[in-house]
Amino acid sequence: MVESTHTRSTPTSTQTGRGDRGDSHSQIKIVVPDDHSMVSLLGSRDELLHAIERAFADGIDIHVRGNEITVTGPETETDLVSRLFTEMFELLKGGTQLTPDAVERSLAMLRGESGERPAEVLTLDVLSSRGRTIRPKTLNQRRYVDAIDKHTIVFGIGPAGTGKTYLAMAKAVRALQDKQVNRIILTRPAVEAGERLGFLPGTLYEKIDPYLRPLYDALHDMVDPDSIPRLMAAGTIEVAPLAYMRGRTLNDSFIILDEAQNTSPEQMKMFLTRLGFGSKVVVTGDVTQVDLPNGQLSGLRVVQDILDGVQDIHFSRLDSRDVVRHKLVTDIVDAYNRYDEARVPQIKQGAADRGGSRKRRR
Numbered sequence: 001m002v003e004s005t006h007t008r009s010t011p012t013s014t015q016t017g018r019g020d021r022g023d024s025h026s027q028i029k030i031v032v033p034d035d036h037s038m039v040s041l042l043g044s045r046d047e048l049l050h051a052i053e054r055a056f057a058d059g060i061d062i063h064v065r066g067n068e069i070t071v072t073g074p075e076t077e078t079d080l081v082s083r084l085f086t087e088m089f090e091l092l093k094g095g096t097q098l099t100p101d102a103v104e105r106s107l108a109m110l111r112g113e114s115g116e117r118p119a120e121v122l123t124l125d126v127l128s129s130r131g132r133t134i135r136p137k138t139l140n141q142r143r144y145v146d147a148i149d150k151h152t153i154v155f156g157i158g159p160a161g162t163g164k165t166y167l168a169m170a171k172a173v174r175a176l177q178d179k180q181v182n183r184i185i186l187t188r189p190a191v192e193a194g195e196r197l198g199f200l201p202g203t204l205y206e207k208i209d210p211y212l213r214p215l216y217d218a219l220h221d222m223v224d225p226d227s228i229p230r231l232m233a234a235g236t237i238e239v240a241p242l243a244y245m246r247g248r249t250l251n252d253s254f255i256i257l258d259e260a261q262n263t264s265p266e267q268m269k270m271f272l273t274r275l276g277f278g279s280k281v282v283v284t285g286d287v288t289q290v291d292l293p294n295g296q297l298s299g300l301r302v303v304q305d306i307l308d309g310v311q312d313i314h315f316s317r318l319d320s321r322d323v324v325r326h327k328l329v330t331d332i333v334d335a336y337n338r339y340d341e342a343r344v345p346q347i348k349q350g351a352a353d354r355g356g357s358r359k360r361r362r
Contacts, residue, residue: 024074024075025072025073025074025075026072026073026074026075026078026079027070027071027072027078028070028071028072028078028079028081028082029068029069029070029071030068030069030070030071030082030085031067031068032067032068032069033089034067036089036092038064038067040092040098041085041088041089041092041098042064043098043099043100046064047100048088048098048099048100048103049062049064050100051100051103051104052081052084052103052107055103055104055107056073056077056081059073059074059077060072060073060074060077060078060081061073062081069085080107080110080111083110084103084106084107084110087106087110087117087118087119088103088106090117090119090123091106091118091119091122091123094119094123095123095133096122096123096135101137101324102122102137105118105122105137105138106118106122108321109121109139112139114139116139116142121136121138121139121142122135122136122137123135124136124142124145126145126167126170126171126174127170127171127173127174127222129173129221129222129223130221130222130224134166134167134170134222136163136167137163137322137324138318138321138322138324140158140162140316140317140318140319140321140322141162141163141167141318141322141324143316144156144163144164144167144316144318145167145171147314147316148167148168148171148280148282149171150314151312151313151314152275152279152280152281152312152313153272153275153280153281153282153283153312153313153314154281154282154283154313154314154315154316155260155282155283155284155285155300155303155304155313155314155315155316156168156282156283156284156285156316156318157284157285157286157287157300157304157315157316157317157318158286158317158318158319158322159286159288159289159318159319159320159323159333160286160289160323160325160329160333161323161324161325161329161330161333162318162319162322162323162324163318163322163324164284164285164318165214165215165218165256165258165284166218166221168256168282168284169186169215169218169219169222169256170222171254171282172184172186172254172256172282173219173222173223175254175280176236176254180254181252181253181254181278181279181280182236182252182253183235183236183237183238183252183253183254184236184237184238184253184254184255184256185238185240185250185253185254185255185256186212186215186219186237186238186239186240186255186256186258187239187240187241187242187244187245187255187256187257187258187271188211188212188215188241188242188257188258188259188260188262189211189241189242189259189260189262189263189267190211190241190242190243211241212239212240212241214258215239215256215258216239219237219239223237242257242263242267242271245270245271245274246270248274249274249276250274250275250276250279251276251277251278251279252276252277252278252279253276253278253279253280254279254280254282255274255275255279255280255281255282256281256282256283256284257271257281257282257283257284258284258285259284259285260283260284260285260299260300261285261286261287261289261290261291261298261300261301262285262290262291262292262298263298263299263300264292264296264297264298264299265297265298265299265302265303266299267299268299268300268302268303269299271283272303283300283303285300287300287301288336288337288340319333320333320334320337
């Protein structure tokens with residue numbers, strides 16, 4: 001009998017034999033406590049149970065009867081299932097609504113080598129706003145949030161959908177609510193993503209609004225929309241293009257630079273040197289989506305070499321495993337990464353061939 005002090009469940013393990021590959025088999029019985037409904041644990045129409053079964057393929061058998069769950073299979077796998085249900089119990093007790101995505105991410109953490117418990121990662125409250133709580137959904141996101149707490153300047157680098165800007169915005173709003181800063185400054189370079197918007201009609205602010213719209217969208221998720229005009233009029237929240245930062249010193253502020261891959265090295269230096277006393281800076285970007293014209297060098301790529309190892313500056317790197325949008329976004333990011341990796345040898349070979357032909361012409 002193995003007691004679980006966290007869930008008050010009573011998993012029991014009995015060895016039943018060996019598998020075809022000589023693996024020791026076991027059977028574990030998990031008794032669901034009375035204060036947890038089977039629907040909350042297994043999901044509507046058993047969608048969470050099906051997610052677990054898919055994750056383990058044909059390696060285990062799971063049977064549910066009443067409030068008892070029996071798991072049979074290789075000992076290492078049944079032990080992993082038992083640990084997964086323990087974490088699921090903890091997440092439910094912490095107020096987290098379980099989804100197939102949360103179950104899959106929890107299992108990935110348990111299979112990893114970090115030693116981090118999913119219940120500790122996924123229950124960190126970054127910001128509670130408008131009836132919902134914003135929390136990190138992956139281990140790297142948790143490390144990113146922790147880094148923002150510990151360091152003055154943090155770079156969040158990763159592909160689309162990894163929560164870089166959203167979590168930074170949540171930390172900024174939380175810092176403002178806790179009176180750690182007096183204002184939030186949100187900025188990004190005004191660079192088109194392959195489009196030409198310069199001939200649009202309207203005032204300067206109407207022209208730059210499309211560039212700043214993603215920041216407004218995140219802000220509206222976290223702050224009462226009716227109060228945003230008042231906060232902006234008072235200067236408590238400022239949203240402006242990067243060019244407006246030149247010549248300023250920003251004290252007691254939480255400053256976010258979004259889409260930093262579209263800064264030049266000179267713009268990046270200009271921005272970072274705006275840092276004043278009592279301020280915190282978060283720089284976010286995706287170095288695989290640079291929209292600068294004519295192959296111009298990205299300031300976000302260069303700054304990683306320049307500031308690597310500087311005290312109180314931290315680089316948080318996220319990848320496709322941290323994408324929290326539709327699952328297809330993860331697959332798309334991975335596909336593009338494979339494509340880019342396959343092209344590198346071809347580009348190098350093409351450059352070598354062109355160099356050789358020039359030498360022959362001489």
